Amino acid sequence: MSNATWDALTATPLPEVRRRAAVMDELAEVAPVEVSGARRLAWNDRGGQSAVWYFTEDGRVLLLTFDHESDLNLYAEEDFALQESFYDGVPESLVALVRDRPENYESLNLTDSATGRTIHYAGGVFWYDGTRWHVSDGLAEHCRREGADLFVESGFDYCLRAYRFGQDFAPEPS
Structure with a gap:
């Protein structure tokens, strides 16, 4: 799997990824949030x-x-089962960050009508294991099955464009 944005993200050291995410969070005027052992940073257009x-x-x-x-x-x-399948292959401890959590501007919940459980919606689900980046197995399988361009349809290319991975990124948070 090759995509210029993906290749650039995977080549960027994690501290730089985090710095860019913090800058974009601030520019989007989204308040960072502490979520059970994690810090949530977000961008929206x-x-x-x-x-x-x-x-x-x-x-x-x-x-x-x-x-x-x-x-x-x-x-x-409103397809909860399909949305949840997009998280297949992601460690449960990471999925727990978005399962049965309050929704917010960037992440609304889909609800399982049978159980009442919720999960944040996402067109793209990606994760870093401490060493390398991954596309979730469920998302990759769905895109293969449907013939969908994973990086375009997930919003990955568009949403990460402003982070300028693989390019100069000069702004600093104030």
Whole structure:
């Protein structure tokens, strides 16, 4: 799997990824949030696209992307089971950061009508294990099955464009 933005993200040291996420969070005027062992940083374009980062204390990361115009907008479909399948392959300790949690501007919840459990919606689910980045197995499988361009339909390309991975990124948080 190759994509210029993905390749650039995976080549960027984690402290720099975190710095860029903090800068973009501040520029988007999103308050950072502490979530059970993780710090949530987010960006949104105020038009339905977002990138949400969960940086854990042990050096792992959960990244959710969303493009409201994408075929992977499962919030519009209200398909809880499919949305939950996008998290397949992600360690449960990372998924726990977005399961049965309050929703927020960047991350609304989908609810399982049978159990009442919730999970944050995301067109893209990516994670860092402390050594390398991964695309969630469930998202990758769904895109293969549907013939969808994973990086476009997940919102990954659009949502991470402003982070300028692989390019100069000069702004500093104030």
